[in-house]
Amino acid sequence: MSYAFNFSDLHTYTEVLVRGVAVTLGLTAVSTVLGGVVGVAGAAVGAAGPRWARALVGAYVELIRNTPFLVQLFFVFFGLPGLGIHIDEMQAAVLAMTVNLGAYAIEIVRAGIDSIPRGQVQAAVALGLPGRQVFRYIVLPQALANVFPALLGQVMIVMLGSAVVSQISVPDLTYAANFIQSRNFRSFEIYLVITAIYLGLAIVLRRMLNQLGSGLFAGRKR
Template identity: 45%
Template structure:
């Protein structure tokens, strides 16, 4: 039996695809910014001298990294509802994605922090830099620069993983595709279009991170390797 593709009915719904893509980027943007900050703080906590703080950060990281994202979304969605907190599906999706990416960011940033040579810190202390100056300029920024490619890849993967939030009716790109294919009965064509949109979003995010790398890391800009 020959396969006949007809994209006309699907492409007529381009405003819906656009709305879904914008919400996907919005969820990814919120989770990237907030989750990145959370991961940075937790990475510092995992290297803290206080055992209780180290253990707390470790439990957070291991709990998230060893459970599926979909289960985490359901836990947040139904857990908040059972406690009497009513939030929209989009808010819950953003919160769950933030918690998830924060754990992975923690380990990536911690690896960067561990890679800073002790002698580099001692040299900064010999120059009479303050503790805050040392941590910011000698430890944290070089560590982020080292792991920046891994961080950007993780954030792009997060954007792709946001598709599972359709399970709680967050109307991002995959949820929109589900509605369109059920209306048009053109499932194959619909998901071809969605796959191409995801590819475009991935390239868009990578271009954005590449540009950000040029701004944040002058040395990489000189070398031409911001990612």
Template identity: 45%
Template sequence: MSYEFDFADVFSAWPELLQGLLNSLVLSALAMAIGMVVSVAGALGKTSGPKWLVRIIDEYIELIRNTPFLIQIFMIYFGLPSMGLKMSSNTAALLALVVNVGAYGIEIIRAGIESIQKGQVEAGKSLGMRPLQIFRYIILKPAIQAIYPSLTSQFILLMLNTSVCSAIAASELTAVAGDIQSRTFRSFEVYFVATCLYLGLSVFFWTVFAGIERAFLRKPTR
């Protein structure tokens, strides 16, 4: 093999890579936070809402889960402007990520809610608790404890999906790596470094999620 590895050009563009990494981190964190709100609201609507609302949520879930994420991004970034809803690439990327993770998150949280024994809910009603209080204090935390591994895995996949947002020139890590590669023509070196950075970002989120579990969700030992 005559190929000579040369990381000099890549390392000279290190500030750009770090900025792309930071942008990916911010984009992922925002999408996770907003997506969690969408997921909880959608799961609540699906488990206790009126039939017409359940139907709408079901259609939303099926639409998102049965279409490619790349097409969803294109529909938001290129399709919505034809309806007068124009937005920046970063905003479109955030919206697409939230819409995508929300559909999966609703089903994950719904499964957790339905795993709660009905007797616990009936006990809350007998104490005079309102439906929102029952959901918050009796259902939500035990449900999240049950589905936390699945939910955090979905969030990690969301973070990795930010790389697809480079297709609409969102300023995240993969887009920055592509720009550097087009200037330096060091494809292997650029994408090898980008791979390592994504791995580091995954480890970072896993560490954060593990800390949250230890601090707030770990079941008490007897």
């Protein structure tokens, strides 16, 4: 059985692919920032918050880490309207990706906090620094430097996992591939191209973030 490859008409869908790439990168960027904030805040609460707050953070982490991202996405997009909370598909994608990344980021940042020697904290307190300043200027920078590779890996997972947001009609890269395939019926060709694009995005984004991390955390890693 022979198969005749035909990539000739894919150039007519360049604009569709570019829009899909832009949406994928935009979702990744927004969810990374918001998920990072959730991760830092949740790790801080988990490390030094009241017992009830630590219990809530722990329950949130366990819930998200032990349920599929697709189910979380469907819950946000299809479930929240049942409670009277109406959001569009882009907002649902950002919310689901942020919640998902935030849960994993909490555990990663918490591990970074635990890696800081207690002697540094005790020395800072002995010098009269308030607890918030100790966390902000001493603990957090070193913790983030120590776990930055793990955070970076999680961001890559979220970006690649964002392909499922096409299931709620978010016009991302995978949605673009499905759209093109439904028009030209060249499934192998278009999904091969999409695979290559995802691979290229992951490699370039990883290198960019590695360079960013090297600049931000120079000299802070233990």
